[in-house]
Amino acid sequence: MTDITIHRGISPHRIGAMILRYWYLLLSSWPRLLELLYWPALQVITWGFIQYYIAENSNFFARAGGTLIGAVILWDILFRGQLGFSISFLEEMWARNIGNLMMSPLRPIEFLLSLMVMSLIRLAIGIIPMTLLALFMFHFNVYALGLPLIAFFCNLIFTSWSVGIFVSGLVLRNGLGAESIVWTLMFAILPLACVYYPVSVLPVWLQYVAWSLPPTYAFEGMRALLIENTFRADLMLEALAINAVLLVASFASFLALLRSAKRHGSLLSGGE
Amino acid sequence: MTENDKASSRPTVAERSSSAAIAVEHLVKIYKQTRAVDDISFSLPRGTITGLLGGNGAGKTTTIAMIMGLVLPTSGRVQVLGHRMPEESASVLGRMNFESPYVDMPMRLTVRQNLTVFGKLYAVKNLAGRVAELADDLDLTEFIDRANGKLSAGQKTRVALAKALINRPELLLLDEPTASLDPDTADWVRAHLERYRKDNNATILLASHNMLEVERLCDRVIIMKRGRIEDDDTPEAIMARYNRTTLEEVFLDVARGRVNGAKEAAR
Numbered sequence: 378m379t380d381i382t383i384h385r386g387i388s389p390h391r392i393g394a395m396i397l398r399y400w401y402l403l404l405s406s407w408p409r410l411l412e413l414l415y416w417p418a419l420q421v422i423t424w425g426f427i428q429y430y431i432a433e434n435s436n437f438f439a440r441a442g443g444t445l446i447g448a449v450i451l452w453d454i455l456f457r458g459q460l461g462f463s464i465s466f467l468e469e470m471w472a473r474n475i476g477n478l479m480m481s482p483l484r485p486i487e488f489l490l491s492l493m494v495m496s497l498i499r500l501a502i503g504i505i506p507m508t509l510l511a512l513f514m515f516h517f518n519v520y521a522l523g524l525p526l527i528a529f530f531c532n533l534i535f536t537s538w539s540v541g542i543f544v545s546g547l548v549l550r551n552g553l554g555a556e557s558i559v560w561t562l563m564f565a566i567l568p569l570a571c572v573y574y575p576v577s578v579l580p581v582w583l584q585y586v587a588w589s590l591p592p593t594y595a596f597e598g599m600r601a602l603l604i605e606n607t608f609r610a611d612l613m614l615e616a617l618a619i620n621a622v623l624l625v626a627s628f629a630s631f632l633a634l635l636r637s638a639k640r641h642g643s644l645l646s647g648g649e
Numbered sequence: 650m651t652e653n654d655k656a657s658s659r660p661t662v663a664e665r666s667s668s669a670a671i672a673v674e675h676l677v678k679i680y681k682q683t684r685a686v687d688d689i690s691f692s693l694p695r696g697t698i699t700g701l702l703g704g705n706g707a708g709k710t711t712t713i714a715m716i717m718g719l720v721l722p723t724s725g726r727v728q729v730l731g732h733r734m735p736e737e738s739a740s741v742l743g744r745m746n747f748e749s750p751y752v753d754m755p756m757r758l759t760v761r762q763n764l765t766v767f768g769k770l771y772a773v774k775n776l777a778g779r780v781a782e783l784a785d786d787l788d789l790t791e792f793i794d795r796a797n798g799k800l801s802a803g804q805k806t807r808v809a810l811a812k813a814l815i816n817r818p819e820l821l822l823l824d825e826p827t828a829s830l831d832p833d834t835a836d837w838v839r840a841h842l843e844r845y846r847k848d849n850n851a852t853i854l855l856a857s858h859n860m861l862e863v864e865r866l867c868d869r870v871i872i873m874k875r876g877r878i879e880d881d882d883t884p885e886a887i888m889a890r891y892n893r894t895t896l897e898e899v900f901l902d903v904a905r906g907r908v909n910g911a912k913e914a915a916r
Contacts, residue, residue, distance in 0.1 A: 390772060398755070405757045473751075480719060
């Protein structure tokens with residue numbers, strides 16, 4: 378047993394305290410709130426018009442209405458979900474508060490759970506207005522996807538948390554010098570997860586890589602639903618299984634990186 | 650009484666460790682090529698105030714960080730309130746607290762919000778009452794609803810001290826608690842710490858460069874140099890041993906390597 382083993386008795390009280398801390402922070406800063414809305418709105422407007430333009434010039438896209446704008450919304454769930462998680466974590470690094478938290482009774486698992494809840498809250502603030510914009514400006518109703526939307530959402534958010542947990546561990550270990558990973562790592566997934574095109578477009582060897590990423594299943598599933606009106610439950614279950622492995626692996630690597638940070642004294646410096 | 654009886658009546662290392670607030674045995678911390686802490690051992694009885702002295706790079710902060718569990722030792726043992734650190738940290742973190750210049754309180758949150766969040770993390774009962782009590786004790790009332798980032802250095806130090814006392818800790822670790830405070834406020838904080846120790850039988854380990862503070866507050870002084878313990882005794886005994894009238898003079902003797910000369914002169 379080590380100090381960073383998961384102890385029995387996760388405290389909802391301590392998780393609530395951390396959520397309260399981030400909620401106070403959000404309310405204290407209107408630029409933070411505005412930023413949550415700004416980028417998703419910009420994305421949906423840009424891609425909405427692109428979808429219009431392509432649909433006017435292509436029979437396929439005219440039939441497959443909404444695949445681009447739907448992909449943008451699902452991509453934003455993945456990307457903003459990870460940012461929502463990681464930015465709350467970075468707030469602690471920027472505030473030099475991580476030592477206070479690590480010295481308190483807050484356990485690593487409770488800290489991570491509070492970051493997950495915050496990613497959902499931040500995501501809701503950004504994504505709900507985005508979906509309403511898509512509905513009123515481009516007549517794309519993402520909620521019309523129905524129950525499959527929940528399956529897509531769950532798989533994407535689980536992946537975003539796995540990435541968020543892993544990059545938070547990297548920043549904890551290496552200090553704010555590693556901050557850029559938080560903003561860029563998810564973009565490495567963008568071409569491989571086949572957000573805007575089907576997996577069949579990729580060379581065969583790269584398709585194996587694509588199918589190792591859970592978001593690929595969500596985007597393929599969305600296209601199957603919009604183009605063929607078929608819900609691929611098999612894809613969702615496979616994605617869920619990979620996500621379970623990824624979540625466990627990311628949590629284990631977070632604990633290993635935390636332990637390494639304690640060994641190297643990084644929690645005291647936290648700088649570059 | 651035979652020698653064996655005498656030996657059996659003496660407390661064992663384990664017994665001493667379990668009754669001590671902090672017990673450190675052969676603690677070593679090596680960062681790459683640097684021995685930041687080099688085989689130190691000490692034990693602090695409950696209810697005492699101990700000063701950890703030493704120049705920059707002496708190993709004070711690393712020692713305190715290992716006691717807190719923020720840094721893992723290369724070798725050696727740390728026991729806090731009868732529990733091994735960091736293995737049993739979950740059993741003691743709620744009973745201790747700290748203040749350090751290496752950490753800050755979130756700047757955008759108000760003083761009240763910060764104390765509320767930390768109070769909840771430490772599961773403080775009647776939290777609103779405790780926050781009001783600390784605000785009163787540490788004179789925070791005037792700016793309790795102001796963002797922490799908008800406070801003066803002295804006000805921030807008092808807020809950090811309030812956070813350190815929020816859970817009425819049995820063990821308080823303080824790294825430069827009165828740095829950046831004016832003499833009047835610093836004196837007032839020292840009085841508060843003395844009162845807190847007396848009222849709660851708390852143990853305080855304090856790293857400081859302020860020798861007057863250490864002389865006034867501490868029952869015992871541990872002087873560190875290059876990661877090792879150079880001396881460990883009451884302030885009076887140390888001053889007598891070095892034939893000096895202030896700890897500042899002793900500190901200079903140790904820092905400038907005049908240790909043997911001063912001790913021999915005293916003899």
